[in-house]
Amino acid sequence: MQEKIILGKEEIRRSLARIAHEIVEKNKGASNIALIGIWTRGAFLSKRLRNLIEKIEGVTVPAGVLDITFYRDDLKIRGLKQPGRTSIDFNFEGKTVILVDDVLYTGRTARAALNALMDYGRPSRVQLAVLVDRGHRELPIKPDFVGKNIPTSKNEEIRVYLEEIDGKDSVVIRSVEE
Amino acid sequence: MRHLITVKDLSLEDVNAIFMLADSFYEQIDSRPIKKVPLLTGKTVALLFSEPSTRTRVSFELAAKRLSADTVTITQSTSSMKKGETLEDTARTLSQYGIDLLVIRHSKAGAPDIISSLGLFPVVNAGDGKRSHPTQALLDAYTIYREYGKIKGLKVAIIGDILHSRVARSNFEILRMFGCRIFVLGPTSMIPSYLPEDVVRLENIEQAIEECDLLYFLRIQFERFNEREVVDIDTYRRKYALTRERFEKIKKRDLRIMHPGPVNRGIEIDSEAVDSEFSLVFKQVKFGLYVRMGILAYLLSERSEEIEVPY
Known part of the structure; x- marks a missing residue:
């Protein structure tokens, strides 16, 4: 299986810094936004974005984690795999919620996340931030903030590795056998 | 097709998986206003209770509903079982309506096995006589x-x-x-x-x-x-x-x-x-509800080793 590195540590850092600036610009500051990361890697990315926004604006925005396991339309529960941990300990009613994920692909995860989010409350607006958009959408979903667009074929796989759980920062592409 | 008739039907891994699911359901649902997830949308859970019960019946019914499954309750005194219909025929009848899982409480030990042996749908024992719960x-x-x-x-x-x-x-x-x-x-x-x-x-x-x-x-x-x-x-x-x-x-x-x-x-x-x-x-x-949600989710979800779930 051949692997090719698409983003290294520095590129990921710069992409996130740019996204943080774009979020602040688009929302005219950070006073009325909340970040919610989709478990697993979206959760860590949203924490990084929170720190970056804090540096830019001097405001700590609320950040939460959303597990969408029970909202998927292609669910397979794998018995021994620990389900994610949802923690949203703030009220986002009236706020703009920015959903954060590592890879945007078919759009089904984002769809599930939107449904899950609405069961927790009613945000005034929802935006979507992803580190990688690899195309092949199956649903009408469009991200607001993208780290990098990576054209892929369907028999390729994108893996995002993050320091917090993988011990390194990188995005790789590899082909998988059918 | 998996049944839960006695604890021996489960391995320690199965029990752990059910507990993990219960953890997640508790965490996600207990404190929020919308106490429902769409996991079992389109599934139907039948509850057959021939013995009095508050906790077990209510918690199984709510467990199914909070997973978005439909439920139907059959009690001995108000069903055709009172006219002498056998357990087997009751089960075959339910299966024609596309029931996906049956929860049964019965005063006779072994009653759930009679139904599970027909192989129509997963059967969960909610208490049979003096035998098992x-x-x-x-x-x-x-x-x-x-x-x-x-x-x-x-x-x-x-x-x-x-x-x-x-x-x-x-x-x-x-x-x-x-x-x-x-x-x-x-x-x-x-x-x-x-x-x-x-x-x-x-x-x-x-x-x-x-x-x-x-x-x-x-x-x-x-x-x-x-x-x-x-x-x-x-x-x-x-x-x-x-x-x-x-x-x-x-x-x-x-x-x-x-x-x-x-x-x-x-x-x-x-x-x-x-x-x-x-x-x-x-x-x-309280935990009974979330454990029963875990049991229903575990028995009714496909499990796959290949797919790295959930994300």
Whole structure:
């Protein structure tokens, strides 16, 4: 299986810094936004974005984690795999919620996340931030903030590795056998 | 097709998976306004109850509904079973309506096996006669886990009417699976003549309070007594009940008490103890819902080894 590195540590850092600036610009500051990361890697990315926004604006925005396991339309529960941990300990009613994920692909995860989010409350607006958009959408979903667009074929796989759980920062592409 | 008829149908891995699901459901649903996830949308769960039940029936019905499954309830007295329709034919009939899973409570031991052997849909035993009540045992073990942060190695005393108790039998199985040390205490007439090898009989309740980590009281099941079986309540209370005086010692030792419900207040446990912070009785009820959600989700979801779920 051949692997090719698409983003290294520095590129990921710069992409996130740019996204943080774009979020602040688009929302005219950070006073009325909340970040919610989709478990697993979206959760860590949203924490990084929170720190970056804090540096830019001097405001700590609320950040939460959303597990969408029970909202998927292609669910397979794998018995021994620990389900994610949802923690949203703030009220986002009236706020703009920015959903954060590592890879945007078919759009089904984002769809599930939107449904899950609405069961927790009613945000005034929802935006979507992803580190990688690899195309092949199956649903009408469009991200607001993208780290990098990576054209892929369907028999390729994108893996995002993050320091917090993988011990390194990188995005790789590899082909998988059918 | 997987069934849950006795605890022995589950491996330790299965139980862990169910507990993880229960954790997630509790965490995601308990405190939020919309207490529902779409996991089992389009599935139908049938509840066949031929014995009285509050907790088990309500929690299974709510568990199914909170997973977005449809439910249908059949009770013996208002269904064709009253006209003599057999269990098999009742099951075959339900299967024509596209039932995906059946939860059954029945006064006869073995009734769930009659249906599961037809292979129509997964069957969950919600209590059959004196034999087995696996979902109660699961929720008990889960409650212990939530309270103590572990199950392994705990010393558990099960006190009272062991003979008529399917709860005791199923708890033996699950506590054994987790490596607990199991003790029993009760009137000789309520202790089965054959006890599993690893179950130790205690002499008196003081010994249980001194030596165990957890006291599990059983309800005296008057409705299962035959004509020759009698119990003198005063004698029973004097020897086996959690009275106010004994409760003082429980507090001092910081022990926890459990009971499957319904509690005969003032017989097995005095009210003061039932309602105290040392009692897990109502936690058992609460966690029962989430454990039963875990059971339904586990039995009705496809599992795949290849797919790295969920994300």
